[in-house]
Amino acid sequence: MMNHDLLDVRNLTVAFHTDEGIFKAVDDVSFHVNRGEIVGLVGESGCGKSVTSLSILKLIPSPPAIIEQGNIFFNGHDLLKMDAAELRRIRGKSISMIFQEPLSALSPLQRIGQQLVEVLHLHSDISKKEAWQIAETWLEKVKIPDPKERLFAYPFQLSGGMQQRVMIAMAMMLDPDLIIADEPTTALDVTIQAKIFSLIKEMRQEKTSILLITHDMGVIWEMCDRVLVMYASRIAEEGKRDDIFVQPAHPYTRGLLNSIPKLAVDTDRLNAIPGQVPSPLNYPSGCHFRDRCSYTFDRCVKESPPLMQLSDKHRAACFIADQLIHQDFTKEP
Ligand SMILES: Nc1ncnc2c1ncn2[C@@H]1O[C@H](COP(=O)(O)OP(=O)(O)OP(=O)(O)O)[C@@H](O)[C@H]1O
Numbered sequence: 620m621m622n623h624d625l626l627d628v629r630n631l632t633v634a635f636h637t638d639e640g641i642f643k644a645v646d647d648v649s650f651h652v653n654r655g656e657i658v659g660l661v662g663e664s665g666c667g668k669s670v671t672s673l674s675i676l677k678l679i680p681s682p683p684a685i686i687e688q689g690n691i692f693f694n695g696h697d698l699l700k701m702d703a704a705e706l707r708r709i710r711g712k713s714i715s716m717i718f719q720e721p722l723s724a725l726s727p728l729q730r731i732g733q734q735l736v737e738v739l740h741l742h743s744d745i746s747k748k749e750a751w752q753i754a755e756t757w758l759e760k761v762k763i764p765d766p767k768e769r770l771f772a773y774p775f776q777l778s779g780g781m782q783q784r785v786m787i788a789m790a791m792m793l794d795p796d797l798i799i800a801d802e803p804t805t806a807l808d809v810t811i812q813a814k815i816f817s818l819i820k821e822m823r824q825e826k827t828s829i830l831l832i833t834h835d836m837g838v839i840w841e842m843c844d845r846v847l848v849m850y851a852s853r854i855a856e857e858g859k860r861d862d863i864f865v866q867p868a869h870p871y872t873r874g875l876l877n878s879i880p881k882l883a884v885d886t887d888r889l890n891a892i893p894g895q896v897p898s899p900l901n902y903p904s905g906c907h908f909r910d911r912c913s914y915t916f917d918r919c920v921k922e923s924p925p926l927m928q929l930s931d932k933h934r935a936a937c938f939i940a941d942q943l944i945h946q947d948f949t950k951e952p
Pocket residue numbers: 635637644662663664665666667668669670671680683719834898899
């Protein structure tokens with residue numbers, strides 16, 4: 620099969636089998652990431668962003684999760700069909716992951732220097748001395764003060780923000796083809812966050828691709844070439860950054876944009892989307908967004924809207940997307 624994208628996720632469905640019941644956390648999701656591209660995955664809490672990203676490297680706990688269908692092509696090879704040994708070769712070296720929870724990536728029992736050096740040794744033929752040097756340089760790059768001393772610290776001796784930066788260093792230092800970054804900067808203050816973002820942009824310059832997961836539209840605007848908007852287990856809209864910010868077509872995307880806090884004084888224009896993301900055990904029939912949408916009509920109850928092509932790269936899963944795209948979203952009812 621010819622395949623030009625670095626990462627090509629097709630029809631991914633992930634279900635959880637829990638005591639409360641069986642539910643799909645990811646429902647028939649397809650998207651791709653090109654070489655050297657920063658793609659944002661955005662949506663409210665519980666929409667399935669982390670489950671999607673963890674599935675790429677089969678890091679989703681199974682049980683309770685079951686990947687029910689899909690292909691995840693990386694350089695044309697299906698990661699879901701690889702055995703543990705093949706996946707281990709790809710993890711870290713070709714694809715690395717910055718987890719939402721830093722302690723899930725760091726061993727509590729080892730000094731961080733040892734952990735970084737071990738990762739370096741696993742994937743490249745360098746001397747011990749060189750590895751320690753590279754580890755120190757990377758701690759410096761992610762703005763950890765006194766990097767030389769910090770190499771000898773245990774994770775619990777570092778603040779949450781510093782643990783996160785160690786993990787970012789670990790993800791970047793092998794110069795992977797793809798970095799999956801799940802809320803990489805939530806524990807960081809704004810100045811450090813800006814430094815991490817400029818590191819990410821530098822890596823993109825070197826043709827590294829980034830899948831950047833966030834619930835922050837501001838981060839998406841600042842960082843991404845293309846955007847996937849996820850709502851309640853499905854892709855609601857996808858497009859180039861400017862498609863999404865200038866001509867959003869899905870009512871959910873429009874709601875997200877209208878709830879960005881504005882610097883302007885008219886705070887009553889700040890409209891949070893009414894209601895909450897439903898539990899996956901109680902997704903409504905038809906369109907998952909219909910209970911929160913001001914445009915819902917009878918068809919939305921019966922059918923789940925497929926992604927409608929609006930322009931070259933722009934698609935939205937709404938029956939009236941082709942009308943909404945021409946209406947000013949800031950004047951949303
Ligand atoms: N191990 C698990 N067992 C059972 N349910 C899970 C598990 N992991 C995730 N889920 C459920 O799957 C759904 C999607 O979760 P996910 O973590 O992907 O959301 P998210 O979009 O990453 O949210 P956030 O922005 O809060 O990180 C949620 O309803 C969540 O409760």
